[in-house]
Amino acid sequence: MPRPLKATIHLQHLRHNLARVRQFTGDAKVWAVVKADAYGHGIERVFDPLRAADGFALLDLAEAERVRQLGWRGPILLLEGCFEARDLELCSRLGLWHTVHCSEQIDMLAAHKTQLPHHVFLKMNSGMNRLGFAPERYRAAWARLQALPQVQEVCLSTHFSDADGPRGIAAQLAVFERITADLPGERSLSNSAASLRHGTELSGRNDWVRPGIALYGSAPDAASPDARPWDLRPAMTLSARIIATQSLKAGDSVGYGSTFVADRPMRIGVVACGYADGYPRHAPNGTPVLLGAQRSRLLGRVSMDMLTVDLSPVPDAGVGTEVTLWGQAACGAVLSIDEVAAAAGTVGYELMCALARRVPVQVGDLI
Numbered sequence: 001m002p003r004p005l006k007a008t009i010h011l012q013h014l015r016h017n018l019a020r021v022r023q024f025t026g027d028a029k030v031w032a033v034v035k036a037d038a039y040g041h042g043i044e045r046v047f048d049p050l051r052a053a054d055g056f057a058l059l060d061l062a063e064a065e066r067v068r069q070l071g072w073r074g075p076i077l078l079l080e081g082c083f084e085a086r087d088l089e090l091c092s093r094l095g096l097w098h099t100v101h102c103s104e105q106i107d108m109l110a111a112h113k114t115q116l117p118h119h120v121f122l123k124m125n126s127g128m129n130r131l132g133f134a135p136e137r138y139r140a141a142w143a144r145l146q147a148l149p150q151v152q153e154v155c156l157s158t159h160f161s162d163a164d165g166p167r168g169i170a171a172q173l174a175v176f177e178r179i180t181a182d183l184p185g186e187r188s189l190s191n192s193a194a195s196l197r198h199g200t201e202l203s204g205r206n207d208w209v210r211p212g213i214a215l216y217g218s219a220p221d222a223a224s225p226d227a228r229p230w231d232l233r234p235a236m237t238l239s240a241r242i243i244a245t246q247s248l249k250a251g252d253s254v255g256y257g258s259t260f261v262a263d264r265p266m267r268i269g270v271v272a273c274g275y276a277d278g279y280p281r282h283a284p285n286g287t288p289v290l291l292g293a294q295r296s297r298l299l300g301r302v303s304m305d306m307l308t309v310d311l312s313p314v315p316d317a318g319v320g321t322e323v324t325l326w327g328q329a330a331c332g333a334v335l336s337i338d339e340v341a342a343a344a345g346t347v348g349y350e351l352m353c354a355l356a357r358r359v360p361v362q363v364g365d366l367i
């Protein structure tokens with residue numbers, strides 16, 4: 001028998017979350033962001049529920065090929081653009097739209113031979129200082145692209161650093177608006193957090209939005225890691241069963257490094273999930289888990305193949321009891337991936353992307 005551990009991808013929740021994002025973004029077209037193998041969910045699995053989007057955005061050319069192989073004929077956007085000249089051949093062959101964020105990418109495009117001119121997304125560095133042209137160099141880059149026979153259309157884009165936090169988007173938005181006010185062309189500004197938290201401020205300013213994490217049901221708000229107020233539903237559940245129990249006396253310790261010591265007699269359950277499955281090793285004592293519908297907590301250090309949980313809240317739990325590490329339990333109870341991530345000092349993104357290959361994945365279509 002395989003280890004009693006699985007990830008479940010909830011197709012119905014992906015559909016719901018996409019519809020939910022559209023409620024915040026008006027008439028804007030939606031790029032479903034499926035980079036990093038759809039944030040760990042698997043491009044092939046999410047394709048059907050997300051095909052109601054207007055396009056797919058990603059950054060790996062092999063992933064773009066996979067989306068085309070699934071039969072998608074609509075737009076595909078490369079979020080980091082091309083890394084070398086021959087990537088442009090693939091763009092031409094597969095009809096990929098691509099970001100242009102530096103002058104080297106314009107040079108490559110100017111030297112590229114193509115029958116069909118490309119759609120490009122010209123990226124401004126409006127303050128994040130990762131990718132993009134500095135504001136004062138943006139208009140020259142735009143003019144240069146506009147003059148190339150290889151270019152059909154230039155869309156104007158930028159990316160916010162603090163859409164999910166207290167700094168917000170105002171400063172970056174002002175820079176972008178000042179530089180692009182009189183430029184023609186479509187615009188694309190918002191990731192999930194900007195789409196949901198700043199929808200009003202950005203109303204009418206996006207022709208294309210680029211949600212990722214919200215589609216997968218994670219909260220777009222760094223300060224309150226709970227997706228329920230946004231009515232987003234978990235797209236991924238990680239669950240396992242208890243494979244052994246232990247009865248501790250006061251003073252007994254648990255696991256490597258003895259980081260948990262019982263202060264009273266108690267029962268613990270050993271769960272078939274560890275850091276080699278993608279559960280964060282840094283999750284501390286007290287990180288929440290679900291035993292059926294009942295919340296409990298992680299005890300002791302997470303090891304490679306196992307972790308241990310407190311059975312005190314559920315006295316009849318034992319070998320075979322289902323433990324939800326994040327997502328939605330069979331009974332419907334939800335443990336937010338963001339809450340688990342926050343306890344472990346990270347974000348839901350990292351946990352979902354880190355789901356290990358050895359975890360069997362089941363596709364669920366729960367209503």
Ligand SMILES: *Cc1c(COP(=O)(O)O)cnc(C)c1O
Nearest residue numbers: 033079159191192210211212213
């Ligand atoms: C990953 C990415 C997104 C999606 O961000 P979320 O926070 O997951 O919504 C949007 N735009 C760009 C440029 C990205 O790289």
